[in-house]
Amino acid sequence: MTGALVFDLDGTLIDSAPDIHAACVRMLADYGHAPLAPERIQSFVGNGAPRLVERVMGAVGETTGHADWLARFLAHYAADPATLTRPYPGVPEVLEHLAEAGHALGICTNKPETPAREILRRLGLDRHFAVVIGGDSTAATKPDPLPLARAYEALPGGPRLFVGDSEVDAATARALPVTFALFTEGYRKSPLADLPHDFAFSRFDDLPALVNRALAR
Ligand SMILES: O=C(O)COP(=O)(O)O
Numbered sequence: 001m002t003g004a005l006v007f008d009l010d011g012t013l014i015d016s017a018p019d020i021h022a023a024c025v026r027m028l029a030d031y032g033h034a035p036l037a038p039e040r041i042q043s044f045v046g047n048g049a050p051r052l053v054e055r056v057m058g059a060v061g062e063t064t065g066h067a068d069w070l071a072r073f074l075a076h077y078a079a080d081p082a083t084l085t086r087p088y089p090g091v092p093e094v095l096e097h098l099a100e101a102g103h104a105l106g107i108c109t110n111k112p113e114t115p116a117r118e119i120l121r122r123l124g125l126d127r128h129f130a131v132v133i134g135g136d137s138t139a140a141t142k143p144d145p146l147p148l149a150r151a152y153e154a155l156p157g158g159p160r161l162f163v164g165d166s167e168v169d170a171a172t173a174r175a176l177p178v179t180f181a182l183f184t185e186g187y188r189k190s191p192l193a194d195l196p197h198d199f200a201f202s203r204f205d206d207l208p209a210l211v212n213r214a215l216a217r
């Protein structure tokens with residue numbers, strides 16, 4: 001059986017935290033601040049760029065100028081979005097396999113749409129996706145179900161599965177609702193048991209079999 005498969009991006013298909021960290025370090029330097037640790041920045045990822053910048057500002061005690069900070073971050077990230085970013089092991093092969101098997105594939109990320117598309121293009125993954133919804137593509141961001149609903153609207157009907165890595169993704173899936181597969185090796189902060197999910201997997205090689213089980217439910 002074929003279906004509509006929507007994927008989160010950061011921490012799910014790609015390990016993008018190193019480039020996000022690099023752009024944050026450059027933004028911090030613009031305002032005379034020392035770098036924050038990579039793990040710290042990674043823990044701020046998940047609710048989109050405006051919230052990321054808000055959290056970084058909070059960490060260094062800055063309270064004003066959010067729009068300017070955000071513009072700096074987006075400029076640094078646009079200049080260098082995929083130098084350190086890599087797909088998780090098995091991702092390119094599995095996307096190829098799922099597309100060949102006839103599934104319709106989409107992206108629903110809180111990352112802004114332009115860098116999301118650019119990173120997919122640079123990593124050679126863009127051709128698989130019929131729709132890319134970013135954090136600025138609709139009036140809302142995940143965990144509001146609107147962007148995920150828009151992604152499915154752009155794909156053919158049939159059984160649906162959402163694949164993500166975070167608290168935000170689990171909440172979005174529950175809100176829509178849609179069957180949710182959790183990639184356990186991304187950027188989540190909570191123990192597995194605290195994240196509502198229908199399926200969990202740690203290796204992309206296991207995803208095709210999981211998709212078959214999920215769509216047959
Ligand atoms: O950019 C973010 O904050 C998170 O992006 P994601 O939705 O692809 O995990």
Ligand SMILES: [Mg+2]
Nearest residue numbers: 008010011165
């Ligand atoms: Mg994610």
